[in-house]
Amino acid sequence: MSLLNDIHKIKDGIRTKRVSSYDRTGGNQDYVTIPAGETAVLADIPGAGIIKHIWITVNTLDKMIRRNAVLRMYWDGETEPSVEAPLGDFFGQGWGEEYNFISLPLAAAPAKGKALNCYFPMPFGSGARITLQNESDEPIRSFYYYIDYEEHREMPDSMGRFHAWWNRELTEVHPDAGENEWSILAPEGKNPSDANNYLFADIEGKGHFVGVNYFVENPGPMWYGEGDDMWLVDGEDWPGSLHGTGTEDFFNSSWCPNEVYMHPYFGYARVPDKLGWMGRTHCYRFMFEEPVYFDKSLRASIEHGHDNNLTLDLSTVSYWYQVEPHKPFPAFPAKEKRQNMPEISIPDVHLWRHEWRQALGGGTRLWGNERKEKPADDTE
Structure with missing residues (x-):
């Protein structure tokens, strides 16, 4: 049209x-x-x-x-x-x-x-x-x-009346598994729930969801976007009627992108220029051709890494139309709670390397990809 x-x-x-x-x-x-x-x-x-x-x-x-x-x-x-x-x-x-x-x-x-x-x-x-x-x-x-x-x-x-809500969270990881993206530390876990996801919409009433700006600051170099988007409409149980396959998939791209691309409906307006995906990325998607309709409620969330295994500074603005009255938003965070996290610097990465070197015994020619030897299996 x-x-x-x-x-x-x-x-x-x-x-x-x-x-x-x-x-x-x-x-x-x-x-x-x-x-x-x-x-x-x-x-x-x-x-x-x-x-x-x-x-x-x-x-x-x-x-x-x-x-x-x-x-x-x-x-x-x-x-x-x-x-x-x-x-x-x-x-x-x-x-x-x-x-x-x-x-x-x-x-x-x-x-x-x-x-x-x-x-x-x-x-x-x-x-x-x-x-x-x-x-x-x-x-x-x-x-x-x-x-x-x-x-x-x-x-x-x-x-309908126009609505927009800002949310922010410094996400937590599982204390036992750590930041285990891509199964680097252990076999990956499973996430049969949206309970620990990052929440970007919690709506009551009748209306339709039309878009989101998604701002992620990643303190490490690992790809941040293995997380699935999950939508529970009108109080339905997990996995819901709309369940995604990865963050970049929801934002209509693929294969861990790290380049500026701006379409009228979706894209990446800002990407980092550091090691891997370390730094700030702004993704957006506007769902004008396929809004998410709801009659009673909508809960929309996304994993922060597969099985919610990454610490990320996530913030979003979600946009929707609905019949009033709407559910009041949570108390708006104070100014101090809205400031940026400290930037991860080159010296920070060097300090990480120093700690890794000490963990491997302090060898004088460690290159960077060495691993600790697993203890021998002495069971017979």
């Missing part, structure tokens, strides 16, 4: 409007300032309508403002936000970074990803409110934005 199919149709009862940061005096200071610790109301729109486009760019001394500023959206007078995420993560920018990102509903445009764009349609029947909380210690010296929307006479009940 072409995106231009309806562009020729003349419609009644719709008016295009915009809320923006333009200089009300007629001057060129077309921005607002947001002091440290304060929350700005970007839009407070009455009546019915659909937000069609949001554009934002930010100027501040805080290099982590994209994690330290929190975007929230409320529909129809609700008190619990339907959208709650760090500013950067919502627009597909992980770790407070700035980099170019291209997809159909979200984009970070030049210069070098500084222009944040959203094209998710966001219907509302009796008001829309959008806020930005500056939790930085620095003021946002200039915050430029457009919020383009349609004003409608009314909004049909069939129009």
Whole structure:
């Protein structure tokens, strides 16, 4: 179906409007300032309508403002936000970074990803409110934005409300098996459950899931993506009606990719340039052709390594539409809980090598692929 199919149709009862940061005096200071610790109301729109486009760019001394500023959206007078995420993560920018990102509903445009764009349609029947909380210690010296929307006479009940939820977890491994990916340490285990997976959706109500931005920081060089995606719809038991075969498979790629690739629906907007897959990778998938429908609930998760055997810093923003009311999100993590993990450096890897050398007796010509000899089997 072409995106231009309806562009020729003349419609009644719709008016295009915009809320923006333009200089009300007629001057060129077309921005607002947001002091440290304060929350700005970007839009407070009455009546019915659909937000069609949001554009934002930010100027501040805080290099982590994209994690330290929190975007929230409320529909129809609700008190619990339907959208709650760090500013950067919502627009597909992980770790407070700035980099170019291209997809159909979200984009970070030049210069070098500084222009944040959203094209998710966001219907509302009796008001829309959008806020930005500056939790930085620095003021946002200039915050430029457009919020383009349609004003409608009314909004049909069939129009779901847009939702987005940010989650983050430093994942744990099995204490007895360690980080046993690819069976390097022992035979691999089995995971007949989603109980220990990384959770990226926990929804109650009726609606459909349309996409996820997935940000993984890997402290080691091992491939992070043997984990299966698992979806339990309307309270069904494991393995559920949708069960995947690997992380890169869910993101529509294959064979442990480590290259930038951006399709309108899926891709890799950021990949590491280190040893193996060590470092930060941003994967995304938007399921506009195959949304996941649910009538009562949806629990969506993914393994962090096969059988959840890798320590990873995982964060996600999930996007869906549903009938209100929605299940309130968990308490939003404090700013201190949203900061990046320390970067694994070349000296860190050298220290690992030193410990490995000592474990093998401190030999003076150890190359790096030697293994401890297994104890002899003396049973007869």
